[in-house]
Amino acid sequence: MRWPFTSATGGVGRPFVIVFPGRTGSSWLVSALDDHPAIEARGEILVRRDAREQADLIPGALAARGRIRARGFKTKMKDVADPDLLRTAIHAADAVVVHMRRPDRLRLALSRINARRLHAETGRWNRTESASHAARGGPIAFDEWHAALVACGEEVDRVDAFAASMAGEVVEVRYAEILRDPAGVLEAVQRAVGVAPRPLRSQVVKNTDEDLRTVIPDFDDLRARFADTPFATVFDVDPVRET
Numbered sequence: 001m002r003w004p005f006t007s008a009t010g011g012v013g014r015p016f017v018i019v020f021p022g023r024t025g026s027s028w029l030v031s032a033l034d035d036h037p038a039i040e041a042r043g044e045i046l047v048r049r050d051a052r053e054q055a056d057l058i059p060g061a062l063a064a065r066g067r068i069r070a071r072g073f074k075t076k077m078k079d080v081a082d083p084d085l086l087r088t089a090i091h092a093a094d095a096v097v098v099h100m101r102r103p104d105r106l107r108l109a110l111s112r113i114n115a116r117r118l119h120a121e122t123g124r125w126n127r128t129e130s131a132s133h134a135a136r137g138g139p140i141a142f143d144e145w146h147a148a149l150v151a152c153g154e155e156v157d158r159v160d161a162f163a164a165s166m167a168g169e170v171v172e173v174r175y176a177e178i179l180r181d182p183a184g185v186l187e188a189v190q191r192a193v194g195v196a197p198r199p200l201r202s203q204v205v206k207n208t209d210e211d212l213r214t215v216i217p218d219f220d221d222l223r224a225r226f227a228d229t230p231f232a233t234v235f236d237v238d239p240v241r242e243t
Helices: 026-033 051-062 083-092 105-122 142-165 175-180 182-192 219-225
Strands: 016-019 039-042 070-075 096-101 170-174
Touching (some): 016 026, 016 142, 026 039, 026 070, 026 096, 026 182, 083 142, 096 142, 096 182, 105 142, 142 219, 170 175, 170 182, 175 182
Parallel strands (some): 016 070, 016 096, 039 070, 096 170
16 A cells, blocks of 8 residues: 555545446445545446536535545546546545555456356345345356456556556555455545544455365366466466465
């Protein structure tokens, strides 16, 4: 996590925008932040809105109101109609950008596949404490793997490029940090958005087992099939623990 600035610890508050590729912990983070009485964290409010609608919506979505001192939302870059418009709005609001990252492209693709299966079965993209049904497993075809890896790569590249283009304050949150120290991540993000940290609880729970060999029984065969492709290096990971 990088902190290029000294964040507040009091109740002043800062607006924020969470930019993320899917399956990087954004739903977990939004659910947890919204548990804070001084934070309003919204979901993907830009989906299916054109540039004009987004231009009207974004400033109000970042403005403090009443007891809410830090307001923000999350977005994938594919849903941003005009990145320059979003960049300008972030600067105008003096907002913090929270950049969600998950360098492990193999687990990222696997989580994407499992989320689609969960959605097909339940209509939900994430498991929650109150509805923790997990999608049924089963073999994953090579073509499905390939499509997921391509889509994840494109999405990650868009988000990384936008975060790199921001001249202001960018907070980087890695998925592995969420797994290892969720309380520490939440405290750091609360400080970054300028509210007094407190224990927070997310309703979102992990959907996919961290141990790859329990969820990809043909791991070695799959790695061999991708050996001569641009995705060969995604298999150079710890199969038991995400790092």
